[in-house]
Amino acid sequence: MVKQSSSKRLNLASPASDCSKLDTLPANRLYPTRQMKSLHPVRLASTGALVALLLLSAACGNGGNGNNANNGAASPDPKASPGTGSSSPAPSVKEVKLEFWTISLQPKFNDFFNKLIADYEAANPGVTVDWKDFPYEGIQTKLLATAGGKDAPDVVNLNTEFASQLASKGALADLGGLISDEVKGSYFAGIYDSTVFDGKPYALPWYTGTHVLYMNKKLVEKAGLDPANPPKTKEELYEWSRQVKAKTGASGYATQFGANLLPSEGVPILDEARKSAAFNNEAGIAVVEQLKKLVQEGVIVKDDAKFQKQVEYYASEQVAFELSGPSFINFIKTAAPEVYNNTIAVPLPTGKADLRYSNSMNLVVPKGSEDQQAAADFAAFITNGENQTAFSKNSNTLPSTKKSIEDPFFTQSDNTLESQAKIASAQSLDKAQEYYLGIPAAGDVNTAIARELQNIILNGSDVKAGVAAAAAKVNEALAPK
Numbered sequence: 001m002v003k004q005s006s007s008k009r010l011n012l013a014s015p016a017s018d019c020s021k022l023d024t025l026p027a028n029r030l031y032p033t034r035q036m037k038s039l040h041p042v043r044l045a046s047t048g049a050l051v052a053l054l055l056l057s058a059a060c061g062n063g064g065n066g067n068n069a070n071n072g073a074a075s076p077d078p079k080a081s082p083g084t085g086s087s088s089p090a091p092s093v094k095e096v097k098l099e100f101w102t103i104s105l106q107p108k109f110n111d112f113f114n115k116l117i118a119d120y121e122a123a124n125p126g127v128t129v130d131w132k133d134f135p136y137e138g139i140q141t142k143l144l145a146t147a148g149g150k151d152a153p154d155v156v157n158l159n160t161e162f163a164s165q166l167a168s169k170g171a172l173a174d175l176g177g178l179i180s181d182e183v184k185g186s187y188f189a190g191i192y193d194s195t196v197f198d199g200k201p202y203a204l205p206w207y208t209g210t211h212v213l214y215m216n217k218k219l220v221e222k223a224g225l226d227p228a229n230p231p232k233t234k235e236e237l238y239e240w241s242r243q244v245k246a247k248t249g250a251s252g253y254a255t256q257f258g259a260n261l262l263p264s265e266g267v268p269i270l271d272e273a274r275k276s277a278a279f280n281n282e283a284g285i286a287v288v289e290q291l292k293k294l295v296q297e298g299v300i301v302k303d304d305a306k307f308q309k310q311v312e313y314y315a316s317e318q319v320a321f322e323l324s325g326p327s328f329i330n331f332i333k334t335a336a337p338e339v340y341n342n343t344i345a346v347p348l349p350t351g352k353a354d355l356r357y358s359n360s361m362n363l364v365v366p367k368g369s370e371d372q373q374a375a376a377d378f379a380a381f382i383t384n385g386e387n388q389t390a391f392s393k394n395s396n397t398l399p400s401t402k403k404s405i406e407d408p409f410f411t412q413s414d415n416t417l418e419s420q421a422k423i424a425s426a427q428s429l430d431k432a433q434e435y436y437l438g439i440p441a442a443g444d445v446n447t448a449i450a451r452e453l454q455n456i457i458l459n460g461s462d463v464k465a466g467v468a469a470a471a472a473k474v475n476e477a478l479a480p481k
Helices: 047-060 110-123 136-146 160-168 189-193 217-222 234-248 282-297 307-315 328-335 337-341 372-382 385-395 417-427 442-459 463-478
Strands: 096-103 127-134 155-159 212-216 253-255 300-304 321-324 343-347 356-358 361-364 432-434
Touching: 096 136, 096 372, 110 127, 110 372, 110 385, 127 136, 127 372, 155 160, 155 372, 160 361, 189 432, 212 217, 212 417, 217 234, 234 282, 234 321, 253 307, 253 321, 282 300, 282 442, 282 463, 300 307, 300 442, 307 321, 307 328, 321 328, 328 337, 328 417, 337 343, 343 417, 361 372, 442 463
Parallel strands: 096 127, 096 155, 253 300, 356 432
Antiparallel strands: 155 361, 212 321, 212 343
16 A cells, blocks of 8 residues: 555555556566556455465464564574584574465576575575465465465565555564564665555565656657656646647547546545545545546547557557556557657656555565564565665566665666666656555455546546545445445
8 A cells, every 4th residue: 555654655545644568577477567467466356265364374383473583594603613522512503494485487587586595595504495486367376275274385475455455464474573674774665665554564575666757759849848858747747748739739648547546646545444435525526627627638638548558649649658667668669660769768757645656566474484583584685685686687677675776777878768767767766655555345446436537537427426426436345244
C-alpha cells in the first residue's frame, strides 16, 4: 500500500494528511510495469486459506517462535582456534537449512544465483540454501500445498500487495528485530515504507521498476517547446499537452483510467482502518472533474487505452507523450523505427502527492520458518546494495537500494533511448512508492473505481454521482461476508 505518514508514506487507506519486455528477460518477469504481469501478482482468491496454513506452520512447525537472537548463520567461536596439541573438541557449527523460493527466475539466472548462494554458504559455515523457483501461475498453489507444518519455506519472493495482505493476517515474521537499522536504511524510503504494517517491517525490498515520460521530440519542438527542459509536474505536462494540441493537432497522451489516479493526487482510496471508501468527498470529486476536463480538452485521449493501444497511439504520432516503463522501448522500436529515433526519455512528472509509482518484488520470511533469524540474514544478503546492483546489471531491473544507483551503470549514458530510460528510472527512485491496498478485496475495489471512471469519462456520467457510485461499490466489496 502506498502509505504516507511522517516518513512520507502515502497510505491508500488513510486520510489525505497520512496519506512491459526487454531482450534479456521475458516481460512477464522483471522490470514490472502496470500493463504487464511482471509483478507476478499472486491471485488473491485463496488468500484466507494461505494465511491459515502459514499460521498453522508457525504454530506447529518448530515448537517455538523461531526468533532467537542467535539463530543466524552460525560460525565457530572466533576465540577458539584449533591449536596444535590441544585436546579441546572443535567448536560445533550449527546446521541451518534454508528454503528459498523465487518466481520465474530459472533457468535464466541459474548461474547468478547459484554463485550467490555458494558465496553465502562459504561465508556462513553450517548454512545450506535450497533454492526453488516456481512459475507465476503456480506459486500460490505451491504455497498452499507446502505452507503447513515444518515444510514451510524460509525466504519467499512476493509482490507488495500480497505480502501486505499476509502481514495483516499475522502470517509473516516481523523483521524489525531481525535486521539492523543499517539494513533498514539502505533501501529507498518510499519503497521500504511500503513493507511496513502497523509500524513493523514484514518484507525486504528487492528489484523494482518505475515509469518514465517518453516524448516525441519532433512534435514537442514543432509546438515550440524545449525537450531539454521537460515538464516536472503533472500540471506542467498538461500545459505542454495543450500547446502540442494547439500547434500540431496531436493529443498529449493515452492512458487507462484506474484507481491509482486518486492517491497520486493525494486522495486516499480507503480510510485508515481499511473498512470503507475515503474518496467520496470534495477532493476526490475535484480529481475526477479535472480528469474529465483534460479528456475534453484533448490533453488525454478519450479512450481507456491498454498498453498495446497506447503503443499504437504513440507509434502513429497521434500523441506526443507516453507514460510507461522501459519495456515500451522495444515495442515502439519495432512498430515505428522513425518515431523511436525521435523519442527521448525523462523522469515522470509527478502529481500533487509528489510520488512515482514503483512495482516492487520483495523477500519475506513466513512465520512458519524454523529459523527466522537465519532466514532474515539471508534475505538481507540477497537484497544488499552490492548484490542488487549485480542483479540489476544481469536482469535489466532497478534496485531498491540507495547505494546501487551510484554505480556508473545507472548514471552514464550512451545517448540511446534505452540508456536514457534506465537513467531516468533510477533518478525517479527517490520519490518511488508502491501502489497497493493490502486487503483481500483489492481487485474488486480497483475494478469498481475503474468502471465508474470509465462511465464518467467515456459515457458522460455525472461526476458526483459516479464517484458516489464507486464509493458504494467499494464499501460493498469491503463489507464482511
